[in-house]
Amino acid sequence: MLYAPGDVRVEQRPDPTIEKPTDAVIRTVAACVCGSDLWPYRGIEAVNGPSPMGHEYVGVVEEVGSDVRLVRPGQFVVGSFFASDNTCEICRAGYQSSCVRREPVGALGAQAERLRVPLADGTLVATPEAPSDDLVPSLLAASDVLGTGWFGAVAAKAGPGRTVAVVGDGAVGLLGVLAARQLGAERIIAMSRHENRQKLALEYGATDIVAERGDDGVAAIKELTGGLGAHSVIEAVGTPESMMQAIRATRPGGHVGYVGVAHGVELPGEELFFSHVHLHGGPAPVRRFLPELIDLIHARAIDPGRVFDLTLPLDQAAEGYRAMDQRRAIKTLLRP
Amino acid sequence: MLYAPGDVRVEQRPDPTIEKPTDAVIRTVAACVCGSDLWPYRGIEAVNGPSPMGHEYVGVVEEVGSDVRLVRPGQFVVGSFFASDNTCEICRAGYQSSCVRREPVGALGAQAERLRVPLADGTLVATPEAPSDDLVPSLLAASDVLGTGWFGAVAAKAGPGRTVAVVGDGAVGLLGVLAARQLGAERIIAMSRHENRQKLALEYGATDIVAERGDDGVAAIKELTGGLGAHSVIEAVGTPESMMQAIRATRPGGHVGYVGVAHGVELPGEELFFSHVHLHGGPAPVRRFLPELIDLIHARAIDPGRVFDLTLPLDQAAEGYRAMDQRRAIKTLLRP
Structure with missing residues (x-):
């Protein structure tokens, strides 16, 4: 949670639950701090009261709503920062981050142990198999950067x-x-x-x-x-x-x-x-590229996870922000 | 000549001559007043002393410089507002109006009986034959609008x-x-x-x-x-x-x-x-499109000349500007 510029706190919050039949809840395997998180951290963007933070995530599906067809509990999934239905005319043109039903995931806070993902079928992409641990940073990178x-x-x-x-x-x-x-x-x-x-x-x-x-x-x-x-x-x-x-x-x-x-x-x-x-x-339509990027990562053709040069347990998130703000780290990976 | 905002005068000026071996001199068959000519006419763009005006033209080649290979005296030609060599890397990518050797034709004044056209081989496109008079307005339209x-x-x-x-x-x-x-x-x-x-x-x-x-x-x-x-x-x-x-x-x-x-x-x-x-x-690379547009006009597939709803002899140019400024005319064609 970001309380004010420079004031990051890790606290117990209620577990998210399925709110709409198109939701999924995932157990976050890894999340991270984004360069864009530094805008409010530095006070360049307004902070309106304590705000959940984080919009980059990979995890394992724990539960899905009754309308979810493509995503199943137990799958390892990669999502991104805007939830999208992936079926509207804008999504089909490849601009899922401007989906007519888009919802910002950042407002829900992916820097957490669990995350509710709206429009799960249109937002999450499952990996072909449970990835080995060394691929997790690269899959997390696919989520945004x-x-x-x-x-x-x-x-x-x-x-x-x-x-x-x-x-x-x-x-x-x-x-x-x-x-x-x-x-x-x-x-x-x-x-x-x-x-x-x-x-x-x-x-x-x-x-x-x-x-x-x-x-x-x-x-x-x-x-x-x-x-x-x-x-x-x-x-x-x-x-x-x-x-x-x-x-x-x-x-x-x-x-x-x-x-x-x-x-x-x-x-x-x-x-x-x-x-x-x-x-x-503009805001990248990451969903357009996720299937291809996941394939490249699983084939070990690319190694984008190397941008994470600092890995911390989630409860040290504040240090993760500080290190990026002070340019001691390119990017901080957080492990719940 | 534009002397000051609102002050258009027609006057005798020396005939242009070949100044560089890549020049051509044409006898202007038709020219016109551009919407962009209204910016200085209205004082929105500065007028720095008496300025020759006009950058849209069709005409007959009278003389060419010693390095001109593709354009010949007697040809009916269409040009546009930037002279271009049509051979540099930017031209070959289709952006002739950003040619590394580009020269603005407007500074030379196409609203005139004769015009020197720099880089004639890269700038002028000859029509397949001398056009019948009713095609002249459409060919002139191809020059810019x-x-x-x-x-x-x-x-x-x-x-x-x-x-x-x-x-x-x-x-x-x-x-x-x-x-x-x-x-x-x-x-x-x-x-x-x-x-x-x-x-x-x-x-x-x-x-x-x-x-x-x-x-x-x-x-x-x-x-x-x-x-x-x-x-x-x-x-x-x-x-x-x-x-x-x-x-x-x-x-x-x-x-x-x-x-x-x-x-x-x-x-x-x-x-x-x-x-x-x-x-x-940006400024249209008209040269890229001229061959295709000339073909469409000669085939009478398009009739762009209908935008000229006022035709005046060149010596009434001032009225041509006034009519466009006051929105009495969409576009004024001037006949030398």
Whole structure:
């Protein structure tokens, strides 16, 4: 529970129960702290009284409502931060995080021993078998940061023959690098000034590192791309500076995939107009990608769980937040 | 020449000559007044001393520079508002209006008897034969407003099975309707409150008319699309209000193609993020579409020249501007 900026407490709460026939209740096997959890933790987003936290989770289904058909007790499942019916016209177009019936899971608090998941059939995806313990971090990453980095790469049209730049070296940015590599990008430029993150970016497939930011970072990308800019830029921060850095580092006709939750961003229309970039992003429709991502993880083709460089028992959640806030950890995994 | 807001004068100027070996000089057969010419005419854009005006033109080649290979004297040609080499990497990707060597033709003044066109081989497209006189207005439309409406429709991914809304009922918006129809859109909603423009929109293929604007206009589009919004929205105005109307009328995952030259637009990042729309636009790469558009016009498959509802001799250019400013004319064609 987040009581106020900087004030995280672990406390006993009533076990969640089935409230609607489309619900499931899962026993959380792992949860984690998101970069977006740091916005209210840092007081940049308002905290309205004690709030359950967490929207990334994997677990075992304990109970399902009477209308649930696809998910069964005992299954190991991966969900994501918006519950979706996965049947409406918006879901079928691949935008489950804008489902007409969507519900934010974060309000229910996935950083907990148990979680009620609305619209279970449309939200949860079962793994082909109970995963071995070493796969749990990667499956947990699929729940948000991998799915979000993947969406950023897809929105930026990362693919064969394309040069991709990634703005942001948090877990989402690093997994944007991984996604761009999987999608076949020719060249991947990670923008990072932290040595441990540069190292992981290179291991995930980055071909170049640019440590400069802002105008200098844009100039460095231009220099690496014959003066034109990258074909694809993944924006994984959400500040005015990072958005403009992404737009300016993209060549005319190129694509910006922006997945950092926008805070205080105002885009200048005239500059955007003459930039000629494609702009697409928003809350990642993780559900669209989950089946493929789960398969890649089970096949051990990708190892996104390496973004978790701190694992703590759930009752030390406060330290997990502190470590990320102080950049001592890229991402904290919590074990109930 | 525009001397100051509202002050258009026709005067004798020296004939243009070949200045670079890649230039051509054409005898202008027809030119016209653009909606974007009204920005400085109305004083919304600064006028820095007497300025040649006009960037839409068709004509007959009189002379070419020594490096010109593809264009020959005597040919009837269509050009557009940015000269481009049509060979650089940006041009080859279809963004000729961001060519690394681009030059604005508007600075040279196409509302004139003769015009120097830089980078003639990459800029001018010859018609298959000398067109009959009744095709001239349509070929002139291809030079900007048709190419721009077409780009808006392409950027908005207008096509089979899609509902397209068009914000703006000027020549570009009306030709966006025509383009959406040609591209196979299932349903086309023209947003217009002017009876003569509604009529032309319907003749160009609109299936619905929405007269409301702003929030009411968005609500009307939602009502016509099961509450979801249009798949594709073409924005052809360029004001803060029209941009937000376009974004809000688009469903999550849908596409906004914005081609109105942005003036005073600031896009709120957070709303854009959660809108889940694709945003693409800018100065239309008309050159990309010219060969196809010229073919359609010569085959009389489309009749974009109908947007010209006022034709004047060049020496009455001032009246042409006034009529458009006062909305007495959709678009003025000028005959030297």
